[in-house]
Amino acid sequence: MHKIALIIQREYLTRVRKRSFLLTTFLVPLFFIGMYVGIIFLTKKSFDETHAVVYIIDQEGAIAPKLKSTKNITYIHSNKALQEQLSTLKDEEASNTSILVIPKDFLSNPNVEFLAANKPNVSTQNEIKSNLSDIIRDFKYQKLGINIDSLHNIDTTVAINAKEVTADGETKDSNTEIAMGIALALSILVYISLFLYGSQVMRGIIEEKSNRIIEVIISSVKPFQLMMGKIIGIGLVGLTQFVLWVVLSFMLAGVASTFFVSKAELGEQVMGSKMMESNSEQIAQSGGSLNGISPEAWAMIQSVNFTEIIVCFFIFFLGGYLIYSALFAAVGSAVDSETEASQFTMPITMPLLLTYALSFGVLMNDPHGTVATWLSFIPFTSPIAMLVRVPFGVPLWQIVVSALLLIAGFIFTTWVAARIYRVGILMYGKKPSYKELLKWFRYKS
Amino acid sequence: MLEIRNIVKQYADHRALDDVSLYVPEGKIFGLLGPNGAGKTSLIRIINQITAPDSGEILFNNQPLSSQHISAIGYLPEERGLYKKMKVGEQMVYLAQLKGLSRQDANKRLNYWFEKLEIGSWWNKRIEDLSKGMQQKVQFVATVLHEPQLIILDEPFSGFDPVNAQVIQDEILELNEKGATIIYSTHRMETVEELCDNIALINKSKKVLDGSVKEIKKQYNSQTYLIDYQGPLLSDDLLNNASLFNIIAHTSHQDETQLKIKLTEAVTLNQAIHHLLDKIQITQIKEIIPSIHDIFIEKVSQSSVTHA
Numbered sequence: 001m002h003k004i005a006l007i008i009q010r011e012y013l014t015r016v017r018k019r020s021f022l023l024t025t026f027l028v029p030l031f032f033i034g035m036y037v038g039i040i041f042l043t044k045k046s047f048d049e050t051h052a053v054v055y056i057i058d059q060e061g062a063i064a065p066k067l068k069s070t071k072n073i074t075y076i077h078s079n080k081a082l083q084e085q086l087s088t089l090k091d092e093e094a095s096n097t098s099i100l101v102i103p104k105d106f107l108s109n110p111n112v113e114f115l116a117a118n119k120p121n122v123s124t125q126n127e128i129k130s131n132l133s134d135i136i137r138d139f140k141y142q143k144l145g146i147n148i149d150s151l152h153n154i155d156t157t158v159a160i161n162a163k164e165v166t167a168d169g170e171t172k173d174s175n176t177e178i179a180m181g182i183a184l185a186l187s188i189l190v191y192i193s194l195f196l197y198g199s200q201v202m203r204g205i206i207e208e209k210s211n212r213i214i215e216v217i218i219s220s221v222k223p224f225q226l227m228m229g230k231i232i233g234i235g236l237v238g239l240t241q242f243v244l245w246v247v248l249s250f251m252l253a254g255v256a257s258t259f260f261v262s263k264a265e266l267g268e269q270v271m272g273s274k275m276m277e278s279n280s281e282q283i284a285q286s287g288g289s290l291n292g293i294s295p296e297a298w299a300m301i302q303s304v305n306f307t308e309i310i311v312c313f314f315i316f317f318l319g320g321y322l323i324y325s326a327l328f329a330a331v332g333s334a335v336d337s338e339t340e341a342s343q344f345t346m347p348i349t350m351p352l353l354l355t356y357a358l359s360f361g362v363l364m365n366d367p368h369g370t371v372a373t374w375l376s377f378i379p380f381t382s383p384i385a386m387l388v389r390v391p392f393g394v395p396l397w398q399i400v401v402s403a404l405l406l407i408a409g410f411i412f413t414t415w416v417a418a419r420i421y422r423v424g425i426l427m428y429g430k431k432p433s434y435k436e437l438l439k440w441f442r443y444k445s
Numbered sequence: 446m447l448e449i450r451n452i453v454k455q456y457a458d459h460r461a462l463d464d465v466s467l468y469v470p471e472g473k474i475f476g477l478l479g480p481n482g483a484g485k486t487s488l489i490r491i492i493n494q495i496t497a498p499d500s501g502e503i504l505f506n507n508q509p510l511s512s513q514h515i516s517a518i519g520y521l522p523e524e525r526g527l528y529k530k531m532k533v534g535e536q537m538v539y540l541a542q543l544k545g546l547s548r549q550d551a552n553k554r555l556n557y558w559f560e561k562l563e564i565g566s567w568w569n570k571r572i573e574d575l576s577k578g579m580q581q582k583v584q585f586v587a588t589v590l591h592e593p594q595l596i597i598l599d600e601p602f603s604g605f606d607p608v609n610a611q612v613i614q615d616e617i618l619e620l621n622e623k624g625a626t627i628i629y630s631t632h633r634m635e636t637v638e639e640l641c642d643n644i645a646l647i648n649k650s651k652k653v654l655d656g657s658v659k660e661i662k663k664q665y666n667s668q669t670y671l672i673d674y675q676g677p678l679l680s681d682d683l684l685n686n687a688s689l690f691n692i693i694a695h696t697s698h699q700d701e702t703q704l705k706i707k708l709t710e711a712v713t714l715n716q717a718i719h720h721l722l723d724k725i726q727i728t729q730i731k732e733i734i735p736s737i738h739d740i741f742i743e744k745v746s747q748s749s750v751t752h753a
Binding site: 003006010207208211212214217444 | 494495515518525526529
């Protein structure tokens with residue numbers, strides 16, 4: 001036991017002290033923050049681009065006041081003549097400024113002219129069209145003597161409040177989008193890190209083999225101790241990295257949000273001065289919901305059981321890591337170089353790749369279906385499949401059974417891997433076949 | 446010290462060790478000889494408990510060999526290797542700790558050795574920054590740092606220049622004087638007679654010869670002598686006496702002749718000389734003693750003939 005601790009210590013310290021460890025530990029959160037900022041930036045930009053300012057030249061007279069600015073269009077009632085307004089259109093730098101000319105006989109002959117410097121945006125046109133037809137409809141209702149208010153009362157929007165019924169019969173709000181987002185993030189995280197740390201185990205073993213230090217080490221410790229020491233040591237490196245990422249991400253996110261929020265506020269002021277007062281409020285609202293999180297979303301995020309997800313993440317990430325790193329260890333022991341290893345790593349990581357691919361489709365769309373349920377029980381696929389399902393709510397007994405199967409799977413693969421490993425590490429020069437591996441497996445110790 | 450009894454090790458397609466028994470006496474240097482692929486490394490790995498034999502047993506100080514003996518054995522494998530990226534001192538301490546030494550003891554002994562071999566300045570260098578010969582020296586220190594009772598050296602001199610080879614040889618002899626038993630495995634014979642007290646010869650998975658170097662040489666005494674005398678080569682009839690000896694070869698140089706004779710079985714040298722005394726003027730008689738090298742070659746070629 002003391003010797004395993006020594007090996008774990010060496011494996012852990014040599015990796016944590018490396019420059020590349022520090023680099024990935026600090027750069028990855030920066031990368032994610034950068035992505036976060038990038039998304040905000042792009043969303044804002046596309047918002048700016050689809051937003052149109054429409055000057056209305058209302059020859060009819062009664063239409064313009066009824067056109068209320070919306071999220072996407074700011075209507076401005078122009079008192080200028082058409083020619084005069086056209087010249088401002090040319091001066092105007094913003095490409096998405098346009099002029100709407102409403103003719104005198106609009107109500108009897110609903111044809112309008114839409115003038116834009118660039119090609120008119122189709123969605124803007126559609127929205128104007130629907131706004132205008134609403135006005136005509138209301139006008140016609142009025143002509144027929146129908147009370148518009150009572151009519152509007154008839155139009156009812158049905159709101160669906162999706163609620164989950166838990167085993168205790170309690171109901172709780174469920175939000176599928178947030179669950180999907182978390183599931184997706186977990187799937188990617190587990191997939192990448194299983195590969196990352198699994199192949200580190202493999203590389204470490206190939207290094208020991210090609211260095212020829214292996215014979216010195218296993219004259220002091222049992223091959224199994226060396227293999228487990230390496231697997232555990234690198235697993236701890238992984239956990240350290242996760243913890244550092246979480247801490248750093250929170251810190252950076254904190255710094256970034258204070259910085260960006262103040263900047264966004266500044267931007268609103270500039271925009272607000274340009275627009276009519278009634279519109280700036282809407283802009284502020286929509287802009288605000290992009291940067292911050294709306295109260296409803298907060299409530300939904302808080303409804304997610306983070307403790308459960310984090311606990312499950314640690315169980316299933318660790319279980320999956322132990323299973324796959326044992327397999328990677330067997331592969332590493334069997335080959336002399338990393339290039340030789342690929343013929344073996346492909347098949348052993350197949351279940352992982354398959355589940356990863358499925359997590360974007362079947363697993364996410366039907367997290368409680370037959371496929372998802374089965375995959376979340378099989379030890380080779382459950383690390384991803386179960387974590388994808390957990391945000392959608394999984395009965396406790398399923399998690400427990402799956403975790404137990406995972407432990408059984410880990411014991412089994414470690415046993416198999418150790419039998420191949422003890423022979424493989426002393427074999428040089430020949431590229432092993434599967435038949436050869438089976439033979440090694442059957443050797444008496 | 447070490448008693449190896451009827452070891453058999455079978456790999457899938459060949460038998461690496463076939464019923465090998467050896468006795469390594471305490472405090473001696475034991476030469477484990479054999480051509481490449483004879484089974485030396487397989488045997489060494491079994492002694493180091495890297496692999497287990499299919500049958501047979503090994504006694505270490507009269508106890509069955511077990512994991513408690515690991516710290517009493519030091520092993521320098523033929524294929525040397527260390528962690529390339531690790532610093533020398535750190536790596537030595539790690540390897541010593543794996544052999545059961547405490548960190549403090551490892552540091553202390555390491556200082557002693559580094560001073561002795563004058564390599565103290567290497568402590569904080571990475572292995573990959575050392576030359577091949579320097580790495581070998583470091584690895585030798587790693588092998589003996591935990592002061593093992595039994596030191597197994599597989600081709601310890603390969604990769605050393607003559608000067609450093611001598612340094613290492615002196616260290617080996619000193620360790621032996623201090624009481625360590627040494628198993629020295631090699632297929633190079635030059636150093637064997639100089640170093641070894643006992644040897645065993647393994648060929649084609651089988652032990653073909655073992656015993657003390659002196660006894661083996663006695664046993665392989667070829668009963669062959671060189672006899673120099675003054676005068677020309679005499680006719681065979683006059684000298685030869687098949688019941689006593691055969692003349693295998695002869696050379697003449699001016700007035701000096703040298704005969705190489707092989708005594709017939711159970712004939713003593715005295716009898717042969719007695720026969721020659723009144724015929725020639727003997728100036729010198731020399732026994733031809735076979736070297737371990739000759740015995741090795743003879744044994745190996747013998748067994749390959751019988752196998753073919």
